[in-house]
Amino acid sequence: xxxxxxxxxxxxxxxxxxxxxxxxxxxxxxxxxxxxxxxxxxxxxxxxxxxxxxxxxxxxxxxxxxxxxxxxxxxxxxxxxxxxxxxxxxxxxxxxxxxxxxxxxxxxxxxxxxxxxxxxxxxxxxxxxxxxxxxxxxxxxxxxxxxxxxxxxxxxxxxxxxxxxxxxxxxxxxxxxxxxxxxxxxxxxxxxxxxxxxxxxxxxxxxxxxxxxxxxxxxxxxxxxxxxxxxxxxxxxxxxxxxxxxxxxxxxxxxxxxxxxxxxxxxxxxxxxxxxxxxxxxxxxxxxxxxxxxxxxxxxxxxxxxxxxxxxxxxxxxxxxxxxxxxxxxxxxxxxxxxxxxxxxxxxxxxxxxxxxxxxxxxxxxxxxxxxxxxxxxxxxxxxxxxxxxxxxxxxxxxxxxxxxxxxxxxxxxxxxxxxxxxxxxxxxxxxxxxxxxxxxxxxxxxxxxxxxxx
Amino acid sequence: xxxxxxxxxxxxxxxxxxxxxxxxxxxxxxxxxxxxxxxxxxxxxxxxxxxxxxxxxxxxxxxxxxxxxxxxxxxxxxxxxxxxxxxxxxxxxxxxxxxxxxxxxxxxxxxxxxxxxxxxxxxxxxxxxxxxxxxxxxxxxxxxxxxxxxxxxxxxxxxxxxxxxxxxxxxxxxxxxxxxxxxxxxxxxxxxxxxxxxxxxxxxxxxxxxxxxxxxxxxxxxxxxxxxxxxxxxxxxxxxxxxxxxxxxxxxxxxxxxxxxxxxxxxxxxxxxxxxxxxxxxxxxxxxxxxxxxxxxxxxxxxxxxxxxxxxxxxxxxxxxxxxxxxxxxxxxxxxxxxxxxxxxxxxxxxxxxxxxxxxxxxxxxxxxxxxxxxxxxxxxxxx
Numbered sequence: 139x140x141x142x143x144x145x146x147x148x149x150x151x152x153x154x155x156x157x158x159x160x161x162x163x164x165x166x167x168x169x170x171x172x173x174x175x176x177x178x179x180x181x182x183x184x185x186x187x188x189x190x191x192x193x194x195x196x197x198x199x200x201x202x203x204x205x206x207x208x209x210x211x212x213x214x215x216x217x218x219x220x221x222x223x224x225x226x227x228x229x230x231x232x233x234x235x236x237x238x239x240x241x242x243x244x245x246x247x248x249x250x251x252x253x254x255x256x257x258x259x260x261x262x263x264x265x266x267x268x269x270x271x272x273x274x275x276x277x278x279x280x281x282x283x284x285x286x287x288x289x290x291x292x293x294x295x296x297x298x299x300x301x302x303x304x305x306x307x308x309x310x311x312x313x314x315x316x317x318x319x320x321x322x323x324x325x326x327x328x329x330x331x332x333x334x335x336x337x338x339x340x341x342x343x344x345x346x347x348x349x350x351x352x353x354x355x356x357x358x359x360x361x362x363x364x365x366x367x368x369x370x371x372x373x374x375x376x377x378x379x380x381x382x383x384x385x386x387x388x389x390x391x392x393x394x395x396x397x398x399x400x401x402x403x404x405x406x407x408x409x410x411x412x413x414x415x416x417x418x419x420x421x422x423x424x425x426x427x428x429x430x431x432x433x434x435x436x437x438x439x440x441x442x443x444x445x446x447x448x449x450x451x452x453x454x455x456x457x458x459x460x461x462x463x464x465x466x467x468x469x470x471x472x473x474x475x476x477x478x479x480x481x482x483x484x485x486x487x488x489x490x491x492x493x494x495x496x497x498x499x500x501x502x503x504x505x506x507x508x509x510x511x512x513x514x515x516x517x518x519x520x521x522x523x524x525x526x527x528x529x530x531x532x533x534x535x536x537x538x539x540x541x542x543x544x545x546x547x548x549x550x551x552x553x554x555x556x557x558x559x560x561x562x563x564x565x566x567x568x569x570x571x572x573x574x575x576x577x578x579x580x581x582x583x584x585x586x587x588x589x590x591x592x593x
Numbered sequence: 594x595x596x597x598x599x600x601x602x603x604x605x606x607x608x609x610x611x612x613x614x615x616x617x618x619x620x621x622x623x624x625x626x627x628x629x630x631x632x633x634x635x636x637x638x639x640x641x642x643x644x645x646x647x648x649x650x651x652x653x654x655x656x657x658x659x660x661x662x663x664x665x666x667x668x669x670x671x672x673x674x675x676x677x678x679x680x681x682x683x684x685x686x687x688x689x690x691x692x693x694x695x696x697x698x699x700x701x702x703x704x705x706x707x708x709x710x711x712x713x714x715x716x717x718x719x720x721x722x723x724x725x726x727x728x729x730x731x732x733x734x735x736x737x738x739x740x741x742x743x744x745x746x747x748x749x750x751x752x753x754x755x756x757x758x759x760x761x762x763x764x765x766x767x768x769x770x771x772x773x774x775x776x777x778x779x780x781x782x783x784x785x786x787x788x789x790x791x792x793x794x795x796x797x798x799x800x801x802x803x804x805x806x807x808x809x810x811x812x813x814x815x816x817x818x819x820x821x822x823x824x825x826x827x828x829x830x831x832x833x834x835x836x837x838x839x840x841x842x843x844x845x846x847x848x849x850x851x852x853x854x855x856x857x858x859x860x861x862x863x864x865x866x867x868x869x870x871x872x873x874x875x876x877x878x879x880x881x882x883x884x885x886x887x888x889x890x891x892x893x894x895x896x897x898x899x900x901x902x903x904x905x906x907x908x909x910x911x912x913x914x915x916x917x918x919x920x921x922x923x924x925x926x927x928x929x930x931x932x933x934x935x936x937x938x939x940x941x942x943x944x945x946x947x948x949x950x951x952x953x954x955x956x957x958x959x960x961x962x963x964x965x966x967x968x969x970x971x972x973x974x975x976x977x
Contacts, residue, residue: 584820
């Protein structure tokens with residue numbers, strides 16, 4: 139089945155929702171695609187019980203309003219449960235293949251978001267160690283508290299809502315371990331104060347944590363995890379670390395869940411498949427390069443492809459909403475409110491960069507590894523295997539490391555490990571960008587591929 | 594003191610690596626150069642086939658038979674590390690015609706020295722329980738083997754270096770110098786290197802390298818796609834393909850030929866090759882070809898319909914008009930040796946091809962007559 143739409147938006151999180159809304163309000167016929175059954179993305183994840191949504195989310199009312207407006211908009215067709223497995227340009231149009239056919243458009247807005255960033259350390263593959271995002275999804279999506287004694291760790295403002303959410307729903311959070319210093323925000327105070335809404339959101343979480351007596355520890359990190367005789371998480375080793383993330387001393391904590399978040403990695407796999415220009419952002423992540431109007435750079439200049447939200451640089455929901463709105467307007471060739479929106483975007487972007495300076499992730503994490511530490515979990519490739527590919531087998535970039543060790547070749551296709559491998563290899567920017575290309579964006583069964591009519 | 598190498602090998606793919614090891618073991622000081630790195634060209638884009646089953650009797654089969662054993666000798670020599678496995682090949686027929694030609698082929702192959710076994714339906718099912726019920730006949734080739742080609746090239750190069758060879762990566766050859774009808778060295782982006790022997794092991798790009806010296810080789814790319822599944826439980830135990838594949842390999846047609854070759858690997862993935870078409874160095878992925886491969890694979894193994902496809906990649910086989918590799922000294926320039934044009938069989942044929950080159954350079958008799966592979970054959974064809 140071939141489905142044509144004037145504008146196609148991929149991703150139903152804040153950026154994609156706003157992009158669809160603005161493009162539709164400017165008169166376009168819009169398709170909004172998302173792989174999940176409900177709109178909202180990771181940020182506004184539904185619990186399945188409407189009354190619960192409010193309590194587990196910040197800003198859910200804002201999200202509800204936006205989602206309701208989109209569902210009610212006759213110019214927007216929503217395609218839930220729709221996973222695009224490949225994207226390419228044929229005869230001057232973008233062809234997006236899903237399991238039953240293809241979407242075709244000449245105006246595409248990518249808002250594919252981000253996933254949790256993990257740093258490897260000895261024991262990070264023990265059941266009970268999970269990403270902060272996974273612990274939050276369990277809570278938001280199914281109302282499940284991940285464990286009995288939970289440590290939340292890593293770095294960045296996202297740890298606050300995770301720890302606050304878990305403890306306010308009855309979870310015992312035995313520690314919140316933040317790699318940055320307690321007063322790391324102080325040098326950025328002027329910039330931070332320009333976003334009072336965000337500051338008050340943060341203070342709200344801190345209040346919740348104080349009420350629940352959650353102890354916050356700074357300049358520390360989880361550097362190894364230990365399993366009990368059943369193979370489940372029993373304890374973690376926590377280190378005091380310096381600004382470079384090097385270990386100065388250690389102690390241990392007993393816990394059955396360690397929810398660890400080191401920020402986010404943009405999901406640029408679709409942008410990569412379409413050959414859009416990518417660049418390395420200030421925080422080291424690979425992002426889609428966009429112009430003033432969120433337009434991406436493609437070898438096919440006749441195409442209008444835009445990118446909005448986390449894939450253009452990690453920045454949070456406010457920045458995503460602004461970028462989505464601008465992309466939606468630009469895709470519809472409208473300029474209504476464009477200047478105001480750009481002002482909002484500038485401010486949100488500045489705030490995002492400030493947070494990146496407050497919560498930097500230093501490369502000293504590499505010193506936490508042992509030769510046996512797994513770097514690629516899908517293929518169980520160790521640190522030593524990657525090192526020997528370089529020292530003995532002439533590997534010299536992420537690609538050759540992958541071909542010789544299989545790191546990044548498994549189910550997740552390098553989504554979890556490729557950034558870390560690039561850091562381990564001190565890869566230059568060009569290698570980091572090149573490493574992302576994959577023609578198959580997400581798995582499809584051979585039976586689905588074999589059908590007629592997929593182009 | 595002269596620090597120049599005795600031989601320069603251009604190309605660090607499987608053919609260049611095995612050539613370097615052969616020459617090193619024969620006592621030469623070698624320098625391997627590559628514009629990229631080890632195994633960055635066609636070597637990294639194949640399945641690692643070491644096949645005798647897909648060849649009709651003739652010089653290429655003689656080369657393949659010797660090469661198959663040479664692979665196990667290399668494993669012995671350098672200690673392995675490249676997943677070499679005699680997994681065995683299974684060729685199946687899906688029609689009366691297909692069966693007739695398969696039986697004719699196996700009969701001829703047996704005379705040529707291949708262990709080609711015509712097997713019954715019961716044996717077929719025992720070897721591959723998930724084969725389609727529409728398949729009733731086949732042939733089993735226990736000699737068919739496989740390796741992980743990137744690892745093979747890398748380990749062979751590692752052993753070569755440990756025995757005194759040198760490797761320079763990122764060296765793009767811009768000129769080949771000659772003097773009085775003989776080659777003297779190469780000029781590269783990483784400097785100039787001199788040696789009285791230069792081996793052109795640049796596969797699909799061998800014609801361009803020949804041209805730099807003022808010679809010529811008619812080698813063109815023949816594009817192929819491979820599908821890779823998600824890791825799965827072991828459901829396919831051998832390399833399994835349709836008898837039609839043999840006809841496709843030897844087809845001279847520029848259009849698309851495709852017949853699925855299906856196999857499980859040590860890492861748990863299932864590989865599905867291989868399409869063949871001559872479309873130049875055309876980039877990108879042709880989804881219609883992926884669809885055809887998926888269909889053909891499911892026709893062999895219906896169980897594959899529910900297996901997830903994780904990756905797809907393409908490569909360019911070095912194709913010579915008569916489908917034979919080009920192994921031997923250049924007809925114009927002395928000391929200039931070509932070892933290229935192995936099409937889709939480069940991994941399998943590399944060790945024996947390297948032996949032929951080595952014996953040629955040392956001007957001594959080899960395990961077979963190398964004349965059918967001589968680069969001079971194209972000049973003769975053009976003249977007549």
